[in-house]
Amino acid sequence: MVLTAGFLDNEPMRIALSVGGGAALVCAVVGVATVMRRQAFAAHALADVSSAGGSAAYLIGVNPLLGFLAMAAAAAGIMEWADVRSARERDLLTGVVLGAGLGLAALLLYFDATVRSVGGAAVTVLFGSMFAIPAGIVPLALAVAAVALLASAIIHRPLLVSTLSADLARAQGIRVRAVALTHSVALALAVALSAMTVGAILSTALLIGPAAAALRLARRPASAVALAALIGLASTWGGTVLAYESYYWTPGRGWPVSFCIVTLIFCAYLAASWVGARAERPQVQHPSGCQGH
Amino acid sequence: MSQAAAALTVAGACVTLGGRPVLREVNFSLTAGEFCGLIGSNGSGKTTLLRAILGFVPLDQGRIELGGQGTLPGGIGYVPQKIELDPGLPLRARDVVALGLDGARLGPALPSRSRAERVEQMLAAVGASEFADRRVGLLSGGQQQRVLVAHALVRRPRLLLLDEPLANLDVRSTAEIVALLRRLSRQSGTAVLLSAHDMNPLLGAMDRVVYLASGAAVAGKADEVVRTEVLSSLYGYHVDVVRVHGRVVVVAAEAREESHAAVERDPVHTAPVP
Numbered sequence: 001m002v003l004t005a006g007f008l009d010n011e012p013m014r015i016a017l018s019v020g021g022g023a024a025l026v027c028a029v030v031g032v033a034t035v036m037r038r039q040a041f042a043a044h045a046l047a048d049v050s051s052a053g054g055s056a057a058y059l060i061g062v063n064p065l066l067g068f069l070a071m072a073a074a075a076a077g078i079m080e081w082a083d084v085r086s087a088r089e090r091d092l093l094t095g096v097v098l099g100a101g102l103g104l105a106a107l108l109l110y111f112d113a114t115v116r117s118v119g120g121a122a123v124t125v126l127f128g129s130m131f132a133i134p135a136g137i138v139p140l141a142l143a144v145a146a147v148a149l150l151a152s153a154i155i156h157r158p159l160l161v162s163t164l165s166a167d168l169a170r171a172q173g174i175r176v177r178a179v180a181l182t183h184s185v186a187l188a189l190a191v192a193l194s195a196m197t198v199g200a201i202l203s204t205a206l207l208i209g210p211a212a213a214a215l216r217l218a219r220r221p222a223s224a225v226a227l228a229a230l231i232g233l234a235s236t237w238g239g240t241v242l243a244y245e246s247y248y249w250t251p252g253r254g255w256p257v258s259f260c261i262v263t264l265i266f267c268a269y270l271a272a273s274w275v276g277a278r279a280e281r282p283q284v285q286h287p288s289g290c291q292g293h
Numbered sequence: 294m295s296q297a298a299a300a301l302t303v304a305g306a307c308v309t310l311g312g313r314p315v316l317r318e319v320n321f322s323l324t325a326g327e328f329c330g331l332i333g334s335n336g337s338g339k340t341t342l343l344r345a346i347l348g349f350v351p352l353d354q355g356r357i358e359l360g361g362q363g364t365l366p367g368g369i370g371y372v373p374q375k376i377e378l379d380p381g382l383p384l385r386a387r388d389v390v391a392l393g394l395d396g397a398r399l400g401p402a403l404p405s406r407s408r409a410e411r412v413e414q415m416l417a418a419v420g421a422s423e424f425a426d427r428r429v430g431l432l433s434g435g436q437q438q439r440v441l442v443a444h445a446l447v448r449r450p451r452l453l454l455l456d457e458p459l460a461n462l463d464v465r466s467t468a469e470i471v472a473l474l475r476r477l478s479r480q481s482g483t484a485v486l487l488s489a490h491d492m493n494p495l496l497g498a499m500d501r502v503v504y505l506a507s508g509a510a511v512a513g514k515a516d517e518v519v520r521t522e523v524l525s526s527l528y529g530y531h532v533d534v535v536r537v538h539g540r541v542v543v544v545a546a547e548a549r550e551e552s553h554a555a556v557e558r559d560p561v562h563t564a565p566v567p
Binding site: 032036153154155156157158160161163164165167168169170171172173174214215218220221222223224 | 389400
């Protein structure tokens, strides 16, 4: 494939690359912690609920990122505030919140189409439309990304201990609830950014996919985050460029960016699983053997 | 016992959970470097006592004091009862120990030679150097227990609490962990309080024993406490302390409604391993 020269001169393309890159980076960092804490389902629920915010934003004509942010934060707040005693209860609560959020999104998208005649809103909110991101969003998106990254960096170590065991963390003087709440806020920010790029429904792919692939390979938290960031950025930028190029494969009709990104992430996950399984094989035969090969 | 060396004082501690008294007037103290077994059946209040010492559970009455000047949060090393370490966690044994040192600090860890050396020494002290670079979730139960002990001790606490660390360990790992804990407590002056439902693996190692039954406790040297009269008075009904093949079994005189695993009804079950 020969890349079309000068794709960086294209304004929507530049916006897509910067907002997408920021989202990928934040999702990688927050995603690793989320997967380690087994909160993938909760992350997906936040994304689905945030679609109601995105739909509402189209209805009242404000920046859609604000809508995604507001609803993701509200859902994260409900799930943190609720006093759940077991993993089963948390799953049920997550499912109920997810259902209610999607129901609200259905109503708002219907109004978008009927009252405001924004017919494309549904596809944009649910599946993303990176080349249609308004330029005015870029500063807010990058600020949200910076806050999420900063929050994640600050709670990095206490969150790791809390993930090992809440009691272990408490015994060290860690404020487990405050750390979990901070992580949830970072998660809501990551989900909102991700919903803005690949769409609310697909945002789980950007959040969970690179992190899950990295965790197949990494043995240390720092390398897991670095690897997830690499996979997320490569998939997002690679997918964006592929989608741009696709206008020339099927003339006049480009392929959706979200499809290209999510497909690349899925391929990365398959490759990482394959490599990870191969790397683990000798360990099974020689449990005391050195792994540093 | 000199007051300055006291590592832990529990005086008249009472705890009620959900309207049910779980600890009734528990009294005992530990001095630096002492190795103490907290013995009792399931439901006797062992975990609650450890959690009360950690400050997780409030006392209704009485007091719990740590030795030294004031109590720093995190001044107690703690190995919880059961930690499920996911094999997929990207944490090597040495990462877990490092998190014991500065896991409460904010911000990412910057590389530091003194930190790495301290972690390396701790790994060596618990015999975990060999598997320090393996994912902690892939280690055996005994190896994970060593790593968690290192995690708890790396800050050099005055007091180390372990909740049933010998459960689910094979006979050899059990003996190794007990010997390791005793050696470390002697070397570092850390008082160790270790809960167990079976006192036998600890008999040769314990300086003291705190024996719990239905929330009441007697404390003292093992041969003072583990006696027919003392335990019968603690349980409130007659039990016999029997020594067989170098092992101690506590046998209830008659079948009882309330189950006490520490009271042996099935001596065959704890027959010494040949």
